Amino acid sequence: MPIRIDSRSADFASRFKAFLATKREVSADIETATRAIVDDVAARGDVALIEATRKFDRLSVDAAGLRFTAAEIDAAVEACDTATLDALNLARDRIELFHRRQLPKDDRFTDALGVELGSRWTAIEAVGLYVPGGSAAYPSSVLMNAVPAMVAGVARVVMVVPSPDGRINPLVLAAARLGGVSEIYRVGGAQAVAALAYGTATIAPVAKIVGPGNAYVAAAKRLVFGKVGIDMIAGPSEVLVIADDTGNAGWIAADLLAQAEHDANAQSILITDSDALAADVERAVDTQLATLPRADIARASWTDFGAIILVRSLGEAVTLADAIAAEHLEIMTADPESLAARIRNAGAIFLGPHTPEAIGDYVGGSNHVLPTARSARFSSGLGVLDFMKRTSILRCGPDQLRALGPAAMTLGKAEGLDAHARSVGVRLNLQ
Amino acid sequence: MPIRIDSRSADFASRFKAFLATKREVSADIETATRAIVDDVAARGDVALIEATRKFDRLSVDAAGLRFTAAEIDAAVEACDTATLDALNLARDRIELFHRRQLPKDDRFTDALGVELGSRWTAIEAVGLYVPGGSAAYPSSVLMNAVPAMVAGVARVVMVVPSPDGRINPLVLAAARLGGVSEIYRVGGAQAVAALAYGTATIAPVAKIVGPGNAYVAAAKRLVFGKVGIDMIAGPSEVLVIADDTGNAGWIAADLLAQAEHDANAQSILITDSDALAADVERAVDTQLATLPRADIARASWTDFGAIILVRSLGEAVTLADAIAAEHLEIMTADPESLAARIRNAGAIFLGPHTPEAIGDYVGGSNHVLPTARSARFSSGLGVLDFMKRTSILRCGPDQLRALGPAAMTLGKAEGLDAHARSVGVRLNLQ
Numbered sequence: 001m002p003i004r005i006d007s008r009s010a011d012f013a014s015r016f017k018a019f020l021a022t023k024r025e026v027s028a029d030i031e032t033a034t035r036a037i038v039d040d041v042a043a044r045g046d047v048a049l050i051e052a053t054r055k056f057d058r059l060s061v062d063a064a065g066l067r068f069t070a071a072e073i074d075a076a077v078e079a080c081d082t083a084t085l086d087a088l089n090l091a092r093d094r095i096e097l098f099h100r101r102q103l104p105k106d107d108r109f110t111d112a113l114g115v116e117l118g119s120r121w122t123a124i125e126a127v128g129l130y131v132p133g134g135s136a137a138y139p140s141s142v143l144m145n146a147v148p149a150m151v152a153g154v155a156r157v158v159m160v161v162p163s164p165d166g167r168i169n170p171l172v173l174a175a176a177r178l179g180g181v182s183e184i185y186r187v188g189g190a191q192a193v194a195a196l197a198y199g200t201a202t203i204a205p206v207a208k209i210v211g212p213g214n215a216y217v218a219a220a221k222r223l224v225f226g227k228v229g230i231d232m233i234a235g236p237s238e239v240l241v242i243a244d245d246t247g248n249a250g251w252i253a254a255d256l257l258a259q260a261e262h263d264a265n266a267q268s269i270l271i272t273d274s275d276a277l278a279a280d281v282e283r284a285v286d287t288q289l290a291t292l293p294r295a296d297i298a299r300a301s302w303t304d305f306g307a308i309i310l311v312r313s314l315g316e317a318v319t320l321a322d323a324i325a326a327e328h329l330e331i332m333t334a335d336p337e338s339l340a341a342r343i344r345n346a347g348a349i350f351l352g353p354h355t356p357e358a359i360g361d362y363v364g365g366s367n368h369v370l371p372t373a374r375s376a377r378f379s380s381g382l383g384v385l386d387f388m389k390r391t392s393i394l395r396c397g398p399d400q401l402r403a404l405g406p407a408a409m410t411l412g413k414a415e416g417l418d419a420h421a422r423s424v425g426v427r428l429n430l431q
Numbered sequence: 432m433p434i435r436i437d438s439r440s441a442d443f444a445s446r447f448k449a450f451l452a453t454k455r456e457v458s459a460d461i462e463t464a465t466r467a468i469v470d471d472v473a474a475r476g477d478v479a480l481i482e483a484t485r486k487f488d489r490l491s492v493d494a495a496g497l498r499f500t501a502a503e504i505d506a507a508v509e510a511c512d513t514a515t516l517d518a519l520n521l522a523r524d525r526i527e528l529f530h531r532r533q534l535p536k537d538d539r540f541t542d543a544l545g546v547e548l549g550s551r552w553t554a555i556e557a558v559g560l561y562v563p564g565g566s567a568a569y570p571s572s573v574l575m576n577a578v579p580a581m582v583a584g585v586a587r588v589v590m591v592v593p594s595p596d597g598r599i600n601p602l603v604l605a606a607a608r609l610g611g612v613s614e615i616y617r618v619g620g621a622q623a624v625a626a627l628a629y630g631t632a633t634i635a636p637v638a639k640i641v642g643p644g645n646a647y648v649a650a651a652k653r654l655v656f657g658k659v660g661i662d663m664i665a666g667p668s669e670v671l672v673i674a675d676d677t678g679n680a681g682w683i684a685a686d687l688l689a690q691a692e693h694d695a696n697a698q699s700i701l702i703t704d705s706d707a708l709a710a711d712v713e714r715a716v717d718t719q720l721a722t723l724p725r726a727d728i729a730r731a732s733w734t735d736f737g738a739i740i741l742v743r744s745l746g747e748a749v750t751l752a753d754a755i756a757a758e759h760l761e762i763m764t765a766d767p768e769s770l771a772a773r774i775r776n777a778g779a780i781f782l783g784p785h786t787p788e789a790i791g792d793y794v795g796g797s798n799h800v801l802p803t804a805r806s807a808r809f810s811s812g813l814g815v816l817d818f819m820k821r822t823s824i825l826r827c828g829p830d831q832l833r834a835l836g837p838a839a840m841t842l843g844k845a846e847g848l849d850a851h852a853r854s855v856g857v858r859l860n861l862q
Contacts, residue, residue, distance in 0.1 A: 084845045087838035098548055101540070107532055116782070117529055117796055122775045124809050125753075138846050171845060207808040222653075226664060229809030233657060254854040261850040293849045322556075340824070344553045351547070351826035354858060358851040359827060362839040365548055366823035377638040378555050378660030380821035390811035392797035393771070395782035396790060407518035408793040414515045414602060415569050418724045419692040420789040423685040427785060 002268075002282075002306030007316050016309070020323060020374070024236050024265040024305055034190045034219040041194035046201050052191035057133075057164045061186065063202045068184040073177055076170035085174060088139060091363045092178045095147040098365035102384040103151065108393065115400045118393035123153035124229070126204070127387060128196035129181065130211035130221075131172055133162035133188050139175035140361065144368050144382065145211050146179025152387035157181045158206055160196060162188020188213075190220035197224035210386065212369075231386060235373040236265035239357055240326035240346075242317045243281075244333040245274040248353055252277075253284035255330055255356050260301035261294040267305040269324065271317045278308050318342045325376040328357045347376045401427060433699075433713075433737030438747050447740070451754060451805070455667050455696040455736055465621045465650040472625035477632050483622035488564075488595045492617065494633045499615040504608055507601035516605060519570060522794045523609045526578040529796035533815040534582065539824065546831045549824035554584035555660070557635070558818060559627035560612065561642035561652075562603060564593035564619050570606035571792065575799050575813065576642050577610030583818035588612045589637055591627060593619020619644075621651035628655035641817065643800075662817060666804035667696035670788055671757035671777075673748045674712075675764040676705040679784055683708075684715030686761060686787050691732035692725040698736040700755065702748045709739050749773045756807040759788045778807045832858060 005015045040048040046063045053059050077085070108118035129145045131137060142159070149157050159181045161172055168186065176184055185203055187195060193213075199205030208229035209221060221230045239259040241252050256268035272278050285302060289295050311317050314333060321329060325345035333339055336351040343349070347370030350357055361368045369382035396404065405424040412420030424430075436446045471479040477494045484490050508516070539549035560576045562568060573590070580588050590612045592603055599617065607615055616634055618626060624644075630636030639660035640652060652661045670690040672683050687699035703709050716733060720726050742748050745764060752760060756776035764770055767782040774780070778801030781788055792799045800813035827835065836855040843851030855861075 081845070083841050087841040087845075090835075090838045091842065094542075097542070101538055102550065109532070111525075111528070111796070115795065119533065119797075119814075125775065140842055140846065226804070226806070229806070251854070251858055254850065254857045258848070258850040258854040261848060288850075288853070292853075294847075298850060336826075344556065346822050348823040348825065351824065352828070354829050354832040355825055355827045356832075356854040356858065358839050358843055358854045359832065359835055360823075360825050361851060362842045363835045364546065364825045364827075365542070366550075366825055370823075371820075373657070375657070375660070376820065376822070378820060381823055383550075383821065385816070389802075389807065389809060390814065391777050391807070392779040392791075392801075392812055393782065394779065394786055394791050394795045394797055395767075396786045396795075397783070398785050401785040401787075401790065404521075404790055404794045407521045408789050410514050410518040411522065411571055411793040412789055414512070414518075415571065416725075417689070417692060419685065419689040419719075419729060420792060422719070422723075423682070423689040423787040423789045426685045427682055427787065 004308045006310040037190040038194040042198040066185050073173050076173035079170040080174045094365035099148045099151045116395040120391045121388050126156040126206040127154045128206040128209040129159045130213050131161040137169040137172050139171040142175035148384045149387045150180040152384045159184045160192035190216045193220035197228045237262045238267040239328040240269045241330045242271045247332040249280035249284045260298035264300040266301045269307045271309045325374045327370045327372045345376045347371045435739045437741040468621040469625040473629040497616050504604050507604035510601040511605050525796035530579045530582045544834050547826040551822045552819050557587040557637040558585045559637040559640040560590045561644050562592040568600040568603050570602040573606035574610050579815045580818045581611040583815045590615045591623035621647045624651035628659045668693050669698040670759040671700045672761045673702045678763040680711035680715045691729035695731040697732045700738045702740045756805045758801045758803045776807045778802045
């Protein structure tokens with residue numbers, strides 16, 4: 001049974017607080033093991049990378065064989081089903097269109113004193129894209145990471161993807177080609193993250209590493225943070241559905257299960273002001289679970305972390321939604337737009353009954369790499385800005401320096417930084 | 432003597448590489464100690480915070496006394512020198528003007544299929560601002576952190592600042608008032624970071640923590656990252672000056688020393704194509720050091736980490752500057768603008784002889800919180816976007832779902848996520 005809490009009950013506040021605090025992941029202490037792998041690759045480069053690949057992926061490869069060749073990628077594309085390639089192409093084009101609108105504009109202006117100021121955006125030169133192997137090797141995620149990098153103008157996008165026992169999902173290679181990835185290496189785990197951060201003879205280092213991975217990959221990203229940039233550390237996925245009595249219980253149940261099938265730690269939450277809908281959704285979930293291929297995973301997620309929250313009004317739902325700060329928020333009410341306008345914290349909002357999250361996962365065009373575990377309170381989904389950086393520009397002439405210099409000298413002296421004051425004073429013949 | 436390397440010498444490449452790899456900070460292993468403090472505050476709240484404050488800051492305070500009162504802040508403002516307050520006011524106004532231009536615009540559009548898409552920006556609800564105590568308590572940094580938060584629309588900006596032995600710099604409190612800080616608490620160190628992240632009975636938690644601090648503060652920020660957002664982990668400051676024979680040696684020397692006086696680990700670098708200028712700057716540094724109040728610090732920085740790099744051409748300087756990716760880049764050449772346009776990696780660029788970095792540190796208007804330690808390759812200075820987050824919006828009607836749904840179902844099935852496909856199919860009477 002999922003958790004069921006009701007805002008009309010006396011202990012609601014404490015139960016909701018406990019619900020918010022529920023941990024869905026146990027983080028094993030793997031930092032020591034990860035650090036050893038990272039340090040080894042940093043020190044011994046390709047040799048360590050190849051040894052770790054043999055050990056963890058049971059794959060024997062030499063340095064020359066680390067990179068997928070163009071012929072191998074051609075063959076992978078050939079092996080893919082045409083309908084799937086067409087769908088990936090559609091996704092790619094829509095992701096590109098959406099993300100082109102995120103390209104920032106440079107700003108340059110002259111203020112009333114004549115000081116020239118500005119902000120200039122440039123693409124990061126080289127980015128690494130981590131793609132998990134095995135069952136979590138999602139070609140859609142390759143596109144969601146690679147296309148914004150391409151739109152940003154990143155010259156070199158380096159993908160790493162493990163191929164345990166030599167197996168690789170050809171769709172992942174096809175998506176990489178569609179997404180404009182420059183180089184692909186058959187390595188994974190902490191060793192791949194280290195190779196991207198420190199570089200080896202075969203893999204030139206990158207400046208930033210993005211993409212999801214297992215606990216070792218996440219730990220390695222934390223370790224190399226600072227040496228290179230990283231994106232967020234993704235936790236298990238979650239959806240929050242807010243619905244009133246206009247909601248279709250079968251559709252809502254399907255959406256809750258689409259989230260739950262990802263992972264036993266995923267979380268699906270329904271907030272509704274309708275007792276009847278709540279009961280109908282709960283029944284529909286059980287019915288649909290019976291025929292779902294990944295029923296075991298989905299049932300575990302729904303039982304352990306699923307929740308139905310009954311509220312007196314949709315206004316209450318707004319407050320709870322902001323506290324939950326869901327990665328995905330679906331709104332299926334009579335007026336979803338006005339409810340959405342009142343909610344501050346959500347990674348992505350899906351409006352109305354005909355926008356299941358799965359559309360956004362694949363072909364909507366917006367990004368499906370979104371902040372999890374309540375981090376939508378302070379962070380955003382992946383986008384073009386994650387692949388660029390801003391440089392500020394300042395230019396004074398003699399008149400502007402005369403106008404601003406004395407205040408700068410005053411502050412420098414007040415902070416005990418006399419050399420700061422002098423660097424202005426020496427130009428103004430003031431000391 | 433600073434390092435002196437010459438691009439005309441045979442071993443230049445290896446010497447430059449070694450120079451780039453120089454570590455300027457030894458990171459002590461303080462994670463265990465920091466974790467104990469953070470866990471204690473998370474578990475015991477105010478009691479642990481007050482104990483740690485007594486232990487580390489030698490300050491006895493009860494829960495009611497943690498927060499600075501309005502009267503205390505009034506008194507601090509009264510205690511400040513008028514000229515310094517005027518300078519802070521000028522800085523505040525100019526920082527606000529510059530940062531207002533960074534406010535992002537929401538985007539909402541309908542594509543050719545009729546799908547509605549969008550990106551919506553909202554301010555983070557509550558932000559914590561760490562301000563160091565003691566000699567590094569810089570009122571200018573308070574403004575550089577608080578004003579962008581205010582411009583972003585953050586409703587609650589909570590400042591923490593230690594007052595060792597009860598001492599506090601009144602200018603820091605005055606700057607907080609000017610910067611629109613909502614609450615100020617006399618706590619610091621890892622315990623203050625933990626209080627901001629987890630909340631105590633007295634200090635409500637925030638969603639993101641920004642601001643520089645010592646190694647314990649940095650370690651605590653790493654530990655709470657995920658629970659809350661954090662800004663970058665700042666390293667020692669650095670400046671790179673690129674100059675040709677039009678450069679004024681005395682002015683350049685003053686700028687190199689303004690950086691060097693910050694900290695013995697700070698770094699000042701000159702790249703020039705003029706042997707004569709290099710020699711003149713080196714002499715001018717020695718001359719100016721003789722009368723500098725913080726000569727010991729500046730000399731240590733210049734001797735240990737300072738560098739003069741001679742190049743054959745300014746084109747070479749571009750390549751080296753991108754590799755160095757300096758926090759601050761001053762360009763004093765005949766045509767600084769065209770050289771700046773060719774450089775990709777820098778936190779902030781100061782153009783021409785009349786723009787010493789100190790102007791940007793205080794009153795230029797751009798932010799002085801900038802990426803250090805080569806991280807300008809992948810990150811930006813602090814700005815309004817650091818205090819906001821973006822939510823994507825998607826809305827399909829029945830026609831749009833019919834147009835996009837089949838491709839989403841194809842991809843869901845290809846990824847083995849049947850419930851994803853079903854959540855679309857159930858709406859289209861397709862399974």
